Amino acid sequence: MHPNREAYLVNRNVLSRRLLAGVAVAALALTGCGGNDNAEPAGNDGSAANEYANLSGExxxxGASFPDAYYQEVISAFKDEAPKVTINYNATGSGTGKKQFGEGLVDFAGTDSLVKDSDGVAPGSFLYVPxxxxxxxxxxxxxxxxxxxLSPETLAKVFQTDIKTWNDPAxxxxxxxxTLPNTPIVVAxxxxxxxxxxxxxxxLAAAAGSTWKLGSGDTVAWPASTQGGEKNTGVAQIVKQTNGAVGYVDLSDAKATGLTYAAIKNKDGQYVLPSLEGTTAGLEGAEIADDLSYNPLNAAGASAYPITAPTFIIVKPSYDDANKAQLVKAFLKFLLTDGQELAPEVDFAPLPANLKEKALAQVDKIQG
Incomplete structure (x- = not known):
């Protein structure tokens, strides 16, 4: 991860809070000039101005490291609204997050992939919240x-090491x-x-078809000559430190690490760089299943970025602890409302309005 990234996020949050505080002071001064001496200022008192203030607990x-920058941003903003609530999100990767959720070690888990039988999460014991x-x-x-x-077929050949140097004809x-150099390719x-x-x-399975031979999943059998890194930040560091390296990294971590990224040929035959605009275009063509899982990968559209990935939080339909259920519902409601406005600041695309409304209805189902 870029050494200045944490300081950047902290400073931005501090500046944002100072700005909000200044606005609040100015608004209070104007209210005082209005002459209603009996009016009580709104604030962290559980009033309509802040429905989260009286919540408390942990x-x-x-789970997923892919959305970690966004989740940390939302958790920080939620802490301002609910100062007596502590939320600890550990970016372990989707696989570990699902496993820990299934074992009852965490209250919710982040995942970029759908739950499988091998994840240790019992059917009917979770809900997807995009x-x-x-x-x-x-x-x-x-x-x-x-x-x-890079076209999908070329990309597939690079990552399964069929192509070994950067000046390969493909x-x-x-x-x-x-002009491409005769530099060996290092796959991360x-x-x-x-x-x-x-x-x-x-x-790759969808876009490159039979060219891609390694299958798909949270893990695949990468060739022995490739290099593995833990979390998105680990892959980013391998690419950053190695001439000739190529790897797949979320946009937030790629930008924070100062990486250069390729334009990918989409379904309409256009080469498109990763961007929030391209992500939004990809979301528009995604079909939403009844359980709110959806797949925007390789979506049609001239401006759609083809490797657009969804991410979810999985929660219990019912919690034994009523306060725990209340906290989970409050945090997710905040994430899906005010928290959506924070997404572009850390290079994530908010949900389309129709999916956001369905996600909020999913949160309302949680019992406790």
Whole structure:
């Protein structure tokens, strides 16, 4: 992770809170000038101005590292509204998060991939709550090359190491007029069970067809010559430190690490760089299942970025502890309302309005 990223996020939060505090003071002064001496100022008193202020307790969560920057931002903002609530989200990776949720070690879990029988989560013991979406970048480090285009078939051959050098004819065909060096390709991938891996490999299976031979899932059998990194930040560091490296990294971590990323050929034949606009375009064509799972990968549309990944929080339909249920519902309600406005600040796309409303209705189902 970029060494200044944590300080950047902290400073931004501090500045935002100071700005809000200044607005509040100004508003209070104007109210005083209005002459209603008996009016009580709104604040952290449980009034309509802040429905979260009287909540108290602790929530433990773990899971996907892909949305971690967003979740930490929302948790910080929620703490301002609910100062007596502590939420700890540990970015362990989707696989570990689902396992810990199934074992009852956490109150909710983040995952970029859907629950499978092998995850240890009993059928009927969870609900999907969509949160945000973001592009998975194909980030690379290649001296002298700051623009790169890759088709799905070429991308598949690179990641299963059928293509071994950057000046391979297949890469050259995707990049007419670009001088490519005879540099060995170093493939970087996730070493832990990862929803980012699941979505990236699902994309390759869908877009590259029979060219892609490694299958899809939270883990796949990568060739022995490749390098594994823990979490998105681990893959980002391998790419950052290795000339000739290429890896798949969420946009937030790729930008924070200062990586360069390729334009990917989409379903309409257009080469598109990862962006929030391209992500939103990809979301527009996604079909939403009854359980609120959805798949925006390889979506149609000239401006759609094809490796657009969803992410979810899984929660219990019913909690034995009524206060715990109240806290989970309050946090998710905040995430799906005020929290959506924070998403673009850390390079995530908010949910489309129709999906957000369905997600809020899903949260209302939680009992306790």
């Amino acid at each position: 929530l433990k969560a773990s 949160t945000v979406a973001a592009p998975i970048t194909v980030s690379y480090n290649l001296e002298g090359v700051d623009k790169l285009q 890469i050259a065909a995707d990049n007419p007029g670009v 991938h996730r070493s832990d069970g990862s929803g980012t891996t699941s979505n990236f490999t699902k994309y």
